[in-house]
Amino acid sequence: MKLFEHEAKALGVNFNLPLPRSLLASTPDQAREAAQSLEKPCVIKAQVLVSGRGKAGGVRFASTPEEAYQIAKILLGSDLKGEKISKLLVEERILSKKELYLGLVVDRSKCCYSMLASSEGGVDIEEVSEKAPEKIVRREISPLSGLREYEAREVAVKLGYTGRQLLELTSIILKLYRITVACDGELVETNPLIETPEGEFVAADLRILIDDSSLFRHPDFQKRAMEMTEELKPIEMKAREKRLAYVELDGDIGVVGNGAGLVMATLDMIKHYGGKPANFCDIGGGASSERVSDAIEIVLSNEKVKILLVNILGGITRCDEVAKGILAVRERTGVIKPMVIRLVGTNDEVGRRMLVEAGIESFESMENAAEKAVELASEA
Amino acid sequence: MVILIDSDTKAIVQGMTGTQGSFHTKLMLSYGTRIVAGVTPGKGGFQVEGVPVYDTVNEALHGHEADASIIFVPAPVVRDAVLEAIGSGLKLLVIITEGVPMKDAMEFLWEAERSSVRIIGPNTPGVITPNECKLGIMPSHVFKKGGVGVVSRSGTLTYEVSAGLTQSGLGQSTCLGLGGDALVGLTFVEALEMFKNDRETDAVALIGEIGGNAEELAAEYIKATGYPKPVVAYVVGRSAPPGKRMGHAGAIIMGRTGTAESKIKAFESVGVDIAEMPNDVARILRERLA
Numbered sequence: 327m328k329l330f331e332h333e334a335k336a337l338g339v340n341f342n343l344p345l346p347r348s349l350l351a352s353t354p355d356q357a358r359e360a361a362q363s364l365e366k367p368c369v370i371k372a373q374v375l376v377s378g379r380g381k382a383g384g385v386r387f388a389s390t391p392e393e394a395y396q397i398a399k400i401l402l403g404s405d406l407k408g409e410k411i412s413k414l415l416v417e418e419r420i421l422s423k424k425e426l427y428l429g430l431v432v433d434r435s436k437c438c439y440s441m442l443a444s445s446e447g448g449v450d451i452e453e454v455s456e457k458a459p460e461k462i463v464r465r466e467i468s469p470l471s472g473l474r475e476y477e478a479r480e481v482a483v484k485l486g487y488t489g490r491q492l493l494e495l496t497s498i499i500l501k502l503y504r505i506t507v508a509c510d511g512e513l514v515e516t517n518p519l520i521e522t523p524e525g526e527f528v529a530a531d532l533r534i535l536i537d538d539s540s541l542f543r544h545p546d547f548q549k550r551a552m553e554m555t556e557e558l559k560p561i562e563m564k565a566r567e568k569r570l571a572y573v574e575l576d577g578d579i580g581v582v583g584n585g586a587g588l589v590m591a592t593l594d595m596i597k598h599y600g601g602k603p604a605n606f607c608d609i610g611g612g613a614s615s616e617r618v619s620d621a622i623e624i625v626l627s628n629e630k631v632k633i634l635l636v637n638i639l640g641g642i643t644r645c646d647e648v649a650k651g652i653l654a655v656r657e658r659t660g661v662i663k664p665m666v667i668r669l670v671g672t673n674d675e676v677g678r679r680m681l682v683e684a685g686i687e688s689f690e691s692m693e694n695a696a697e698k699a700v701e702l703a704s705e706a
Numbered sequence: 707m708v709i710l711i712d713s714d715t716k717a718i719v720q721g722m723t724g725t726q727g728s729f730h731t732k733l734m735l736s737y738g739t740r741i742v743a744g745v746t747p748g749k750g751g752f753q754v755e756g757v758p759v760y761d762t763v764n765e766a767l768h769g770h771e772a773d774a775s776i777i778f779v780p781a782p783v784v785r786d787a788v789l790e791a792i793g794s795g796l797k798l799l800v801i802i803t804e805g806v807p808m809k810d811a812m813e814f815l816w817e818a819e820r821s822s823v824r825i826i827g828p829n830t831p832g833v834i835t836p837n838e839c840k841l842g843i844m845p846s847h848v849f850k851k852g853g854v855g856v857v858s859r860s861g862t863l864t865y866e867v868s869a870g871l872t873q874s875g876l877g878q879s880t881c882l883g884l885g886g887d888a889l890v891g892l893t894f895v896e897a898l899e900m901f902k903n904d905r906e907t908d909a910v911a912l913i914g915e916i917g918g919n920a921e922e923l924a925a926e927y928i929k930a931t932g933y934p935k936p937v938v939a940y941v942v943g944r945s946a947p948p949g950k951r952m953g954h955a956g957a958i959i960m961g962r963t964g965t966a967e968s969k970i971k972a973f974e975s976v977g978v979d980i981a982e983m984p985n986d987v988a989r990i991l992r993e994r995l996a
Contacts, residue, residue: 432808434918434956437815437889452961469812470820510809539955540807542782571953575945586886586953587860587915590942594966595983597945606946608953611843611861639862639869641845671845671865692866693983 327536327551330373332415334534337509341501343516344528348417357398360416361391370397373413374406382407387419420528422520426485427451428499429515430506432537433466439506441465441473441499445485448518473503494527509547510540561605561628568620570607577602579703580631580663582621584609584643592637592696601700604631612642618651619658626655626662632706633664635699637692640671649677653684664702668695709855709880709900709907710798710826711774713838716740718766718796720787721778722759723749726802730778730843731755737840742770763794774798776832776841784828785810792823800841801827801885805955811889818891825891826882829955831861833882842883852877854991855901857894858913859884859920859956860942866984867911867940874988876995879907886954888917894924902934909936909995911987912978916943917956917964925972936994939973940981941966 329337338345349360350373361368372384379385384406388394394416401411425448433440443463446454455462463484467473475496482495498519506514516529541548552566565572571586575593579601583589586608593603605628609621626634638648648669656662667688669677681688689695719734721727722744732755735741743766744754750761760766763775775796779787784806791799792814799818806828818825826833832842836851844861848869854876858864861883868881882897884890894912901907914921921941928937944966946952948959959965970980979994981987 432888434888435920435923438812456962469809469816507809510807512808537808538951539781539805540809543807571951573947573950573952575947583862585860585862586957587858587863587913587942588866590860590915590946590952590957591863591866591984593945594942598982603945606950606952639866641862641865642843670869691985693985 327538327541327547328375329534329536330375330413331371331532332373332413334532337505337534338529338532341505343498343501343505343532344526345532346417346420346528346530348415351398351414351416352402352412354395354398354402357414357416358391358395361388361394364416364418367419368394369417369419370394370401371415371417372401372406372411373415374409374411376407376409378407384411420520420530421523422518423523424521425518426521427515427517428502428519429513429517430502430511432512436466438469439467439503441467441481441503443481443485443499451517467503472507473500475500478503491525491527498527498529505534509534510537510544511535512537561624564627565607565624568624570609570621570624572624573606574628575603575605576630577604578630578632579699580604580625580628580634581637582607582609582618582625582634583637584611584613584639588637588639592635592692595692595696596635596700599697599700601703604628609643613647613651615647615651615654618648619654622652622655623659626659631663633666633699633703635666635668635695637668637695638671640669640674642672644672645669645674645677646680649680652686653680656684664706666695666699666702668692708835708838709904710824710833710882711835711839711841711880713738715774715839715841716742716770716772717774717776717841718743718745718763718770718772719776719778720745720763720791721780722746722754722757723752724778724780726843727778728754731757733846734840737846739839739841742772763790763796767794772796774800774841776800776802778802781805781807785814788814788825789817792817792821797823799823799825800830800832801825802830802832802843803827804829804886806887808889811887815889815891827885827887827890829887830885830890831864831883833880835880836878844881848872849881850877852879853906853908853995854878855897855904855907855910856881856913857884857897857901857910858882859886859915860913860954861886863913863940863942863984867913867987870985870988871911871991874992876988876991879904884920886956888956890956894920895927898924898927898933898937902931907935909938909991911991912937912939914939914941914969915954915957916946916952916966917954917958919963921969922972925976925978928978929976936979936991938979938981938987938990938994940984940987941969941973
């Protein structure tokens with residue numbers, strides 16, 4: 327789950343991270359008042375979850391409260407890369423001598439957090455890591471001992487700082503680590519961390535991703551995740567309510583299957599035969615007929631879908647339950663779009679008979695089913 | 707010899723009294739797996755399918771000898787259950803539970819490493835050595851004893867590929883799921899190493915997917931060791947958009963890492979055969995083993 331910048335910074339405040347002074351505004355008048363009270367030139371930042379906000383015009387400078395008002399008037403309610411802007415962060419503008427990068431990421435191959443730091447911040451850090459890996463300091467953190475103070479200090483030394491600045495930077499690194507652990511971060515980064523002409527450090531931006539699997543112990547985030555999440559389309563939100571793994575794609579063949587790997591394989595196969603999948607939808611293991619109908623209904627609610635392809639390899643999922651679910655959708659919603667069903671595994675004979683009796687063709691091989699679906703989609 | 711588990715393996719089930727735990731205890735027992743005891747805190751003294759349940763792992767191991775534990779406890783308590791099993795001296799843990807927080811996984815995976823405990827999962831369908839032992843939730847009828855080792859990040863695809871192998875007359879030595887999470891214990895490299903040393907394994911089917919770089923590391927390993935047995939790789943997620951989780955917590959392309967193309971390229975560059983579809987795995991292996 328992605329946090330909004332203002333949510334991330336509210337967390338940062340709790341941990342005494344040095345941040346620019348800022349105020350949240352949801353009307354142009356509030357933006358003007360905020361700029362007035364900051365008594366400085368401001369940055370107006372759209373609070374959206376899509377990435378690439380700056381390049382899309384979501385970050386603007388205002389030298390007077392009146393300018394802040396005008397910018398807010400333009401931004402609020404407008405659309406930024408498909409996401410509606412409803413809040414702005416009005417923040418004092420920080421002068422910069424140098425921009426750094428500090429981040430904590432989940433290192434999948436070492437199974438731990440790794441600290442990444444670079445004295446070349448402010449840009450896409452992945453690009454730096456590809457083109458000039460020597461400019462990135464990387465340090466694994468043992469989950470058993472946590473980040474020790476001297477380890478943080480060593481990172482700060484490698485960034486080239488000494489004296490008071492070294493101690494200050496060490497303390498910022500430790501704070502970022504504490505935030506990461508406290509909120510079950512999947513990614514916590516400040517980019518840029520600004521070094522001001524006076525030699526102070528200020529985290530101008532703070533980006534936090536929370537591990538979705540940890541939300542049960544962060545009720546506030548969990549509540550927010552259900553209300554408003556990153557880049558989710560309406561159908562994706564509906565699927566989330568039903569606890570279905572669903573991702574919308576841009577093709578015309580709707581897909582429902584059991585198991586993430588099998589569904590991914592189904593999408594690849596559609597592509598292989600020259601078709602385009604409309605979505606990823608995994609009903610998981612042991613699905614009831616209701617769950618199958620829910621999934622199919624959600625997939626079919628996407629207007630782009632011309633054909634439905636259901637791919638079930640039943641283990642703990644029972645094929646008769648699946649067939650029951652398929653037939654229930656037809657009954658509930660009237661005759662709908664053509665379906666291609668692949669049904670094998672537990673109770674498949676019963677399930678297939680139920681479908682045949684209802685006049686629905688079913689396949690044993692997923693290759694044949696995918697090919698048929700692509701053929702029907704190209705005719706439709 | 708096979709790998710990880712065989713007919714001598716004795717196991718306990720942590721979370722035996724839950725819906726999943728009791729259901730699969732029954733299925734594992736009927737497959738012939740030697741389940742000797744169960745553990746559910748607060749349910750000591752109960753029985754599931756005639757198997758005694760204890761409150762703690764230590765109590766269970768006091769009266770029963772066991773080598774492994776299969777874990778079904780809910781995600782919020784997996785961390786404690788795994789640390790308990792490690793503390794009791796068990797050396798093989800299979801974690802079925804889905805949705806384990808990454809921070810918890812980091813901790814128990816490092817603890818396991820320190821104690822030389824092997825962890826499979828979390829979010830794995832488990833491991834099966836056909837006709838000998840099943841520590842998992844897979845539908846056992848699709849597997850048949852034979853010479854192909856199967857290692858996969860996905861459950862249903864393991865079944866799909868194994869069913870295809872079985873149908874074409876190729877049985878399996880051991881089939882295992884590594885787990886669909888971003889952070890898991892056993893890796894492709896370790897599984898390949900075990901299959902290399904296993905006399906009953908003639909070839910390996912490796913099923914990968916988007917996210918992370920475990921497949922790339924496997925390709926490097928295959929090259930570095932001049933891997934002596936045929937390997938066929940099937941990688942899914944070619945049509946997955948970046949930044950979206952495709953069902954599995956670990957199946958996500960982050961920035962530029964974790965694409966199917968990168969993994970397929972890595973395998974091709976070291977001479978590993980690539981299956982375009984699940985059924986290609988059996989077809990290619992038949993040719994290679996002919």
